[in-house]
Every structure is written in C-alpha cells, then in structure tokens.
Amino acid sequence: MSEELRAQVEALIPYKTVRKGQLELALEVAKAYAEKAILLARYPTGIGKTAAVLAGALASGAPKVVYLARSKSQFQAPLREVKRLLERGISVPTVVLVNKKNYCLLRGALPLDYEEFLHFCRVKRFTGACPYSSEFEDAEIPVLVTPKSARSLGAKLGVCPFELAWKALRKARLVVASYPYVFREDLRRLLVESLGTPMDVLMLVVDEAHNLPDHIAESTAIAVSDATLRRAISELRAAGIGQELASSLSNLLGYMKRIKGAEEGVRIPLDELTYLVPPADEVKRVALALEKLTGMYSSLWQLYAFAEALRRASHEYLVTAVSSDGSVSLKLVLINPGKVSREVFPKVRSAVLMSSTLMPAEYYVAVLGFPGERVREVSYPFVWSENVDVVIVKGISSRYVERGEELYRRYASAIDYIFELPSTRRALAIFPSYSFMMGVYPYIRSKPVIIERRDSTIGSMLGKVLELEKALLLVVARGKFAEGVEFTVLGKSLIDTIVIAGLPVPEPSVENEKLYELLQERLGDRDLAWKYVYLYPAFMQVVQGIGRGVRSEKDKVKVFILDERMIGEGEKYLSMYGLVPRVGKLPL
Numbered sequence: 001m002s003e004e005l006r007a008q009v010e011a012l013i014p015y016k017t018v019r020k021g022q023l024e025l026a027l028e029v030a031k032a033y034a035e036k037a038i039l040l041a042r043y044p045t046g047i048g049k050t051a052a053v054l055a056g057a058l059a060s061g062a063p064k065v066v067y068l069a070r071s072k073s074q075f076q077a078p079l080r081e082v083k084r085l086l087e088r089g090i091s092v093p094t095v096v097l098v099n100k101k102n103y104c105l106l107r108g109a110l111p112l113d114y115e116e117f118l119h120f121c122r123v124k125r126f127t128g129a130c131p132y133s134s135e136f137e138d139a140e141i142p143v144l145v146t147p148k149s150a151r152s153l154g155a156k157l158g159v160c161p162f163e164l165a166w167k168a169l170r171k172a173r174l175v176v177a178s179y180p181y182v183f184r185e186d187l188r189r190l191l192v193e194s195l196g197t198p199m200d201v202l203m204l205v206v207d208e209a210h211n212l213p214d215h216i217a218e219s220t221a222i223a224v225s226d227a228t229l230r231r232a233i234s235e236l237r238a239a240g241i242g243q244e245l246a247s248s249l250s251n252l253l254g255y256m257k258r259i260k261g262a263e264e265g266v267r268i269p270l271d272e273l274t275y276l277v278p279p280a281d282e283v284k285r286v287a288l289a290l291e292k293l294t295g296m297y298s299s300l301w302q303l304y305a306f307a308e309a310l311r312r313a314s315h316e317y318l319v320t321a322v323s324s325d326g327s328v329s330l331k332l333v334l335i336n337p338g339k340v341s342r343e344v345f346p347k348v349r350s351a352v353l354m355s356s357t358l359m360p361a362e363y364y365v366a367v368l369g370f371p372g373e374r375v376r377e378v379s380y381p382f383v384w385s386e387n388v389d390v391v392i393v394k395g396i397s398s399r400y401v402e403r404g405e406e407l408y409r410r411y412a413s414a415i416d417y418i419f420e421l422p423s424t425r426r427a428l429a430i431f432p433s434y435s436f437m438m439g440v441y442p443y444i445r446s447k448p449v450i451i452e453r454r455d456s457t458i459g460s461m462l463g464k465v466l467e468l469e470k471a472l473l474l475v476v477a478r479g480k481f482a483e484g485v486e487f488t489v490l491g492k493s494l495i496d497t498i499v500i501a502g503l504p505v506p507e508p509s510v511e512n513e514k515l516y517e518l519l520q521e522r523l524g525d526r527d528l529a530w531k532y533v534y535l536y537p538a539f540m541q542v543v544q545g546i547g548r549g550v551r552s553e554k555d556k557v558k559v560f561i562l563d564e565r566m567i568g569e570g571e572k573y574l575s576m577y578g579l580v581p582r583v584g585k586l587p588l
C-alpha cells in the first residue's frame, strides 16, 4: 500500500488522533475496492469503524459509495463523519434515502401508516392536489441532503422534497440508504439509473450486517391487508364495475377471516393462495378501467403488486397470514436470501460488510451466494478479549429432546453454583427462549432475581440492577436485553458474570425450516445446512451475549457457557474473536 494512499486515508479520518485499528481497516477497505473484493470486517463498536470505512471507501477512488443502514443511530453515524469532514473543508456530497413519508410536506401524511401514505401520495399526485408535485429543473442542492434539509428546501422552492433528494443522487458521492433501495429489484434499478453510475463501479457498505439474511428477506417482503381488500371492494361497488373481481375479493377476505393468522405468521401453501388471489392481469385491467372512470388512484394497485409477486414466486417463497391489532395481512416472504443477494454482491465492484459479530466467510458463500474467490476477512480481536475468561461446561446441553423437569433442575443448580462464587456480583443469565427460561426459573434458589418479562422496559431493568450490590438477571437471547442494551454506569459494565444458559439455537420456525430444506437441497449436505441455519446463528448470539459484559477496557467478565454443543465448532467460532475458551465441569 503506497504512502500516498496512507496519507490520503489519514486525511479522511476527521479526528485529531487515529485510533488503534482504524487506519488498518481504512486501508483494507481501499484495497478491497482495488482488488474487487467483498470484505467482511469483523470490527467491534466503539473503535470508530464508520469513520475508518468511509475514509477507505472515499480514498479508494470509488465514484459512488452506497452505505446501507437500518436504525436511526446507524443512519446518524456516517452523517456525523460527513459533517466532520465538511468542517475540515472536505466536501462529500451526500444523500440520505429513507422512506418517502419522511420527506413529505403535507400534514395529512403524518398519521398514516406507510401503505396508506403511499396511497395518499399517489392520489395527491394523480389528482394534482399536491402543490409540490410539479416537475422542476435542477435546484441548488446542499452538500448534505437529509429528509430535514430536503423538506426545508422543498418548501422554499415549492417542490417535492423526495423528488429533490432523488435528483441530488446524480451528483452525490455518498448515498446513505435503507435496505430496500438495494435489495428490492425495482428500487435498485431506479437507484442505479438515478446515480448515473453502473453497478460494477459502485462500492457497497453494509452496516451492522450480522442479520443481513433476515434484513434482505424483510426488505423484499410484500403484503396485502384485509383493509386494502375492503377498500378495493368499496371502490368497485361505488363505480359499478368489476363485480366479478369484487366477489373474488370477498371470498379472499372470508378466507383470511377464517385462518385469522398469528403475530408470528401462519404458513399458507402457495398453491392454495394461487386459486384465491385473482390473476394479476385481471386486477390490472380493472384497476386501469376504474382509474379512467373515477380519475382517482385505486387500492387495486396494492393488490396488483401482491398478485404479480405471487405469480412470480417460486418454491423459495413462503406466504404467511400475519395478524396485528385485529387486522390480517397476507405476506409473501423470500426464504432464500441468496436469490436476491446474488443480484447485488457479485455485481458491485466491491462491498464491505461490517459488524462486531459476522459469520465466517463460508456462510456468506453458501447462504448468500457470495463469489468465494472475492471474499476477504479482516477481524479486530474481540474488544479487550484478554479480559474475558470463558469456560464451556461439559455434561449439560439444552437440546430440545432433553428438555424437561430434570434438565431445568440441572440448569438451575448450575446457575446457583455460579451465582454463589465469591467473584460473582451481578450475573446475567441468557436463555435460548422465554419458555426455557420459565422452565428453569422455579428451580433457581439464588436471590435476588430480576427476570425479563414480556413487558419489562430497559429503564426498569437497569434501575433494579443499579439498586442491588448482588443480583441475578434472567433474560432471553435475541430479546431486547440480550442485544444492544448497555448495563453500564459511567461507561463501565455492571455485569461481571455471564451465563449462557443453553445454546440459543433459533426456533424451528416455518421460515427456518424452509431455509434448512432449501439449503439441504442445494448443498446436498444436511449437517452443513443445519450448521448455517441453526448452529452459526446460535454461536453469533453467544458472542453478542458475551459482549454485554465488556463495554470498556476496565471491564473483566467471567463467562460460563452451559452447553457442551459449544465444544469444537463453537470454540473455533469464538477464536475468530480472540477468545480462548477452556472446557470444564461444574459439580452438578
């Protein structure tokens, strides 16, 4: 790597001092672009990885960088760096692309959910009722286009802020976008067209990429609700056309009412639905006629989008009935995320996936179809891994087949033993599921116990922990207290002992079982498929759990993994984070 590039990268990290690991990461990112690589950057939070990745991406010469984010804080991170660069006189034209409602200037949009808002916007545009929907020539665009800055400029110029942001893409160097803009085919096509840059020169950055397969599935899901169907029926009845279609929709509504759905979704066979949902062409034909007659946007278009997606759906999709707040929706979800990611990652020049807990490279090749020869890995040792003492306990496992009173007792007595150790003050026990935790809980003798309830809040849990000198916290893996919560005071962790109370293997949900089936078929290997769908995600949760105990270099934590399935493959997994577990026994 040349001195010139090094100097360039350093200049793009907008801080007085460059932190340990930052320069190396930035150089790896620049190198990845030069070598057309997909870089898996396993870097913890708190070392300034966003600044490093952006510096590397900008120094690499990539004409455009698309940075994918999900949560509010993930969106804020790159924007903070862009502002700091601007303060140093380095201008990086940036556009934030989130959902359209965030840009809208009409007050009526505020109380609407997103589906209703899209309908609202289409009607306003279609009927000319939105004063901001007219075409406009290029405007003077600020360096940083966020929903807020676009709204104020849009109001001043009398143009739609979303259109403004969309126009700004052509001159942007950095686009901070939500996942659907890249993983939904229609939006991706529009994005690439508006950027004016072909995909094979783009650099793609995915922040907090550890749940990438789920996020891809989520961003490509398409749903139709009973409310939309009811609205479409009323529109048809009022216009006096499409009576046959209206009666098909009534049948579909009746079916949705009968199956009711569930919060987590009830699986519906694809072919069963194919008979019930009217053909997409028919819906389109009637929607056009209706629009011509009424001059209004029709709800049938939402049904059309669903019917069209259903028509194209292969066996890699799943339909579920989801109920929420008394309403039922049919949701079409892609189970094999590789189908979409194959259209993205092999086609961009370079990509960087960053997270503190990424899977090994083989997972991304097998599950997401990354081209193996282009994948590189760079890992920063687990933050202060020398402060983590990990013991994997032999002779105990939370396998489904072994679950019962006897096993719950054994787990409870192991937890009591650990809690009584003189070194333990505040222990966090993480269970694979709520039901497993509730099975073990009655046998735990240790006191005081703070248990995660379905309605517990972060504030209430933290308040209780702060009040007590010694306490045992019981929480559930993948729950709100096992990921992303800081049990800290003045940056120091309150937790000194972590108990992984059973390997947090994901539930065999309809989606997981279907993915397992698809991977078995594709890889021709049951064990490998099981490893990718169940085992690796469980190991990742263990690493996430351990992370709850070490939030600064001052923290030291003892970790007890109460599941012998962690021996072997799991030890190898932990070693990616610089953790060297011992295998031991407890006097149970």
Ligand code: SF4
Pocket: 100, 103, 104, 105, 106, 109, 120, 121, 122, 124, 125, 130, 131, 132, 133, 160, 161, 162
């Ligand atoms: S065109 Fe723009 S301002 Fe008008 S309703 Fe749609 S999003 Fe809102």
